[in-house]
Amino acid sequence: ALARRLSLYDATCQVAQEVAEKIQERNRYQRNGESSAKLNVIIRSLLQNLQEKIDQLKDLLLRAVSTHQITQLEGDRRQNLVDDLLTRQKQLQASYKNEGTEPDVIRSSLMTGGVKRGVTNPWLLEESEETRGLGCDDLRQQQRRIIEEQDAGLDALSSIISRQKQMGQEIGNELDEQNEIIDDLTNLVENTDDKLRTQTRHVKMVDKKSTSCG
Numbered sequence: 586a587l588a589r590r591l592s593l594y595d596a597t598c599q600v601a602q603e604v605a606e607k608i609q610e611r612n613r614y615q616r617n618g619e620s621s622a623k624l625n626v627i628i629r630s631l632l633q634n635l636q637e638k639i640d641q642l643k644d645l646l647l648r649a650v651s652t653h654q655i656t657q658l659e660g661d662r663r664q665n666l667v668d669d670l671l672t673r674q675k676q677l678q679a680s681y682k683n684e685g686t687e688p689d690v691i692r693s694s695l696m697t698g699g700v701k702r703g704v705t706n707p708w709l710l711e712e713s714e715e716t717r718g719l720g721c722d723d724l725r726q727q728q729r730r731i732i733e734e735q736d737a738g739l740d741a742l743s744s745i746i747s748r749q750k751q752m753g754q755e756i757g758n759e760l761d762e763q764n765e766i767i768d769d770l771t772n773l774v775e776n777t778d779d780k781l782r783t784q785t786r787h788v789k790m791v792d793k794k795s796t797s798c799g
Contacts, residue, residue: 597638600634642670
């Protein structure tokens with residue numbers, strides 16, 4: 586069923602792209618004064634094909650949701666893709682009727698239409714194994730569990746940061762004490778140096794007096 590929906594989605598995008606290309610080609614014919622009757626027939630046929638494919642996508646999606654092949658959440662996501670296709674179909678229809686003009690919608694359809702090599706098909710974005718088959722209540726419960734785990738992780742991180750902050754404060758206090766000890770040692774060395782200089786002068790004076798007396 587998934588392969589069928591994926592193939593149909595690809596084909597629908599390709600048809601939308603082809604419609605945009607044909608409208609541009611028709612407009613070039615008209616500007617050059619050439620007949621565009623055959624192209625108009627082709628465009629009308631492609632637009633009808635596009636509408637039929639979109640209707641098939643809608644029907645397959647409804648069945649997938651109703652038979653619980655996918656969750657309602659995934660169904661809503663894919664419904665948005667179908668709605669985008671419907672919008673493009675209406676814009677292309679308007680561009681077709683407004684002959685001789687090339688509005689931005691044609692260029693944007695060419696850029697976004699179809700599934701190109703190396704580009705991820707949005708219809709293929711399946712649900713993860715963790716959420717597949719879960720209902721809304723189960724999904725909410727899973728989300729609450731994930732949030733609780735994240736909160737627990739944040740609490741652990743907060744505790745680590747608090748311990749690091751406390752260690753930083755203790756290191757800062759230790760450095761302050763070491764600085765005070767160094768200041769005291771510096772003062773003690775300076776006082777000792779002063780006393781040594783004073784004693785040295787006294788010794789020199791005594792020695793000088795002794796020499797004079799002799």
